[in-house]
Amino acid sequence: MNRQIILASRPNGFPAEENFKMIERPERKPEHDEVLCQTIYLSLDPYMRGRMNDVKSYAEPVKVGGVMTAGAVSQVIESRSSLFQPGDFVECRSGWQERPTLEAKNLRKLYPDQAPISTAIGVLGMPGITAYVGMVNIADPRPGETLVVGAASGAVGATVGQIGKIFGCHVVGIAGTDEKCSYVTETCNFDECINYNDDDFQSQLATVCSKGVDIYWENVGGKTFDATFPLLNDFARMPVCGLISTYNKVGLFDNPDRLPVLFRSVLTKRLLLRGFIVFDFEDQKQEALQKLSVWVKDSKIIYKENFIDGLENAPGAFLGLFRGTNFGKLIIRVSPDPSL
């Protein structure tokens, strides 16, 4: 049987476990050019919250009753494709399920001797590539510049900051616990990391950004944006990669409209704001993976994985992303990793 987690109902605001439902469907025998897979690792990421709304953004929403979307690392069980043998490991976008049948042409083959296969949904997968293409194409980091990145211990944020260090930036992280801040500075080599739950968060941030901010990597919004925006220097760049603090917001914001203030700063400071999605830079994927692999091998980029066992625990783990309880790249271990 193939266990799946489907979208049971659309959340209004903060999602709850009731919005998800575990069902069982029979496995489907692969047809020509298809493979049957066993999911090993499932990636949980903040963007999935957007897919739960009935709003078209850059991707179609998940239908009510549809399998939740996700990237995964899987093993081929049965193949009717010349591209894969049973036993091969692959990265795929199969969603929250255990035994999917997939088109072979959409799969990326993984080699356990090159890197742990779990990294294919982390530092050597979508989050890592996101960090790379956003830094290279939008942030344009130069030696001596100050880079601020929120969600700094997260899968994208930690990689962004370490790429900033490789490019010679003064790197300041923002995170939600002292433990995360310590990890970011001690293990990931950021110059500073500020806890946004501290009362004097804003003044701490201003102190460690004494020369202003040249790059603000936006993956949070809210408080993190509010504290960083006034510190932006002339010609600062702001890759807009995510807005996790706002994903569960419903209705209007009741503070006065700050749009005119934003635009005045954009004009007078000549700021660059640019939204992007990793798939916009598909042609740079191989370059990104090559660079990231070398940096990981050379320990210039450190990554942290947070494994949670069992598909049934995916909804609860996913909700933790928005409560800040997750620490590191969040991965559901659906079945044991035979490559280890």
Added chain:
Amino acid sequence: MNRQIILASRPNGFPAEENFKMIERPERKPEHDEVLCQTIYLSLDPYMRGRMNDVKSYAEPVKVGGVMTAGAVSQVIESRSSLFQPGDFVECRSGWQERPTLEAKNLRKLYPDQAPISTAIGVLGMPGITAYVGMVNIADPRPGETLVVGAASGAVGATVGQIGKIFGCHVVGIAGTDEKCSYVTETCNFDECINYNDDDFQSQLATVCSKGVDIYWENVGGKTFDATFPLLNDFARMPVCGLISTYNKVGLFDNPDRLPVLFRSVLTKRLLLRGFIVFDFEDQKQEALQKLSVWVKDSKIIYKENFIDGLENAPGAFLGLFRGTNFGKLIIRVSPDPSL
């Protein structure tokens, strides 16, 4: 004597004639490498409103008691520089005054046989160069794309739209009177122009932008922004060049905060917003002037000048910029043009 208009007091909100004062000072004899000039044409532009506030933006504010800032076209009366002879015409940044003494090295020599000298503060000066560098460096227009530009009959807007036509765009202007709209479509060759004072402005705009908007040239803000922003396509570009509708606003905007909505669109539509000032692209000035000159000679770019006689009328004319009563590039004719 040298008549000057100085900033008498800082406006709070909409400026008034009382914020300006005409004074007379003796002319100053030029020293080594200086020239004494007679102002012929004075450029009045919306950005000057920002200089009246006691707020540092990209330029220092005008001091209370200081001469109002402006670009001008002048004739050299007396020269102690080897670069200029008496009788030469120059473009300079001498401000609202009649007989300034200026450093020769900051002046651009003008040749009346090449183009009317008044264009050196218009289509072949700061407004034209602004349009060119913003289009080439930020808007990145491609054939078949839809470009929307506000203040479409203004010095910058009209040039932006005509450059859009040269690049093969579907060009939609926005202006404040039917007369301006007719000028923009009939003389400047825009495909459409919508009057923002029409009750059904927003739906008219949506109709003529049936394929959405790929480039929104922001020089207005307010209503123009509000109507255009929802029409932006994925990957739309938004050069932020001015915000004339907001320059006189005081205090907070009392509608709910739209910043989170803006950022959500920036992310999901992968928008590019970038503020700029013409001086950021100083190295492209010659290229811009060369291109613009050819386009003007070939009648691919038409320009309109609104001459008002007498330095004493500068304050009133300037205020008209914010009331929408001006039509075309606003120029104060301080003294007769001897080149005509």
